[in-house]
Amino acid sequence: MNSDVAIRRLSAIAQEGRLAVFRLLVKAGPQGLAAGDIARKLDTPANTMSAQLLVLANAGLVRARREGRSIIYCVDFEAMGDLLVFLTEDCCGGRAEICAPLAKVASCCNTGGKHETPARSRRRG
Amino acid sequence: MNSDVAIRRLSAIAQEGRLAVFRLLVKAGPQGLAAGDIARKLDTPANTMSAQLLVLANAGLVRARREGRSIIYCVDFEAMGDLLVFLTEDCCGGRAEICAPLAKVASCCNTGGKHETPARSRRRG
DNA sequence: TTCATATTTCAATGATTCCGGAAATATTGG
DNA sequence: CCAATATTTCCGGAATCATTGAAATATGAA
Incomplete structure (x- = not known):
């Protein structure tokens, strides 16, 4: 983990909509949720949600897999742990x-x- | 801890300069460091550093105390812990x-x- | 008081980010 | 193929943020 990655990850969750998505996915666990389900649950337009998921994915905090017509997103718990470790290094x-x-x-x-x-x-x- | 506070704290450290400050202070421990020392260590103008420290302080991640002419900043470790707990809730x-x-x-x-x-x-x- | 040091505030500027309408792409089923 | 569903890409305007020169404030020393 270096600062650039950490900043990208922190920025990704330092925003209302994306933090809500992230926490929803943390609770959903490794099974994850479809993009559309997330959008409906959080009452967000599909394109806005897509952009939010893209930021989280680019940060490495979530991963996407296709299942039929849906794209399922789930948290990368190891990436999440790496971030927390980085923040508490030599704490x-x-x-x-x-x-x-x-x-x-x-x-x-x-x-x-x-x-x-x-x-x-x-x-x- | 609510989302607003979490976002404020995450935003505070989701930026190169402020993350460097935060990590420096994490390593410095409760004893903290003077604003000027931080600015010199990170090679940042005093007014820029002041702005960065203000953001961290407003987020509750660091506290300031005066000692003579210097203002000493140190991490609020409890606030930091609260943030990490919030992120991992129901994880x-x-x-x-x-x-x-x-x-x-x-x-x-x-x-x-x-x-x-x-x-x-x-x-x- | 006067000077030097330490830090903050103000104001302006440039950079970045956020959102959502419209259109495009991908998959499945008929 | 065509239609329906699911998601993404493109784009532009509004809002927010970061930086810094200059000026202001606060403290300690002479």
Whole structure:
């Protein structure tokens, strides 16, 4: 990961419509959603949606595959992870307490799919 | 965290100069750096740097404090963490293997780093 | 107070981005 | 082939953004 790629990825999701698309696809998982379905769900004209998906795809954050007449878009979770790693590089210089808040980002991978809430953390102790 | 805040934060770091500033400050840690030092390190005019820092500060990603004639900027690590959590919300729908790559984001927080004093850090440079 | 340093604000300019109408392309079914 | 569906490409105008010279503000030192 270099700065140019990171900027392209950040720019891609730094916009209302595209961020909504990205988050919708994050929730949809690897199975993805058809371009038209996304456009309908987010109440956006097809051509505008196409442009938004193109930006996300060029950034490498989503991938497209054809299925019949539809084009299915899904998040590239590895690309997404690379971006987050880039942003947090050398984030605490060995002082874990500084960036401890970041630990919860990955908590979904250890808690059966949900991010850990403060309440649940408290309950567990 | 809502979309508006997330977009503001993403836009703030989705630009070459500001991303460089942000990453420099991430590495600098809570101790931060003076505006002038940042400008010199990144070879940027003072007024340009001031504008870039203002955007980052307005986004809540960095905070400023005065120390003598200098204004010291440092990353708000909690704000940064909130943003990453927002982006990964519901990221794997219970299937940990999907977002497993994200686990390494927080890996720095599990390395048992030692605590560094500001004085020692200063001595080193 | 006067000077030097550190940073910000103002204003203007050039560059980039966003959106959606209209037209084009690709696929499937009849 | 033709029609229907799904998506993309082209284009232009409006809006937003980035940069920087010049001037202003704030602090500390003499």
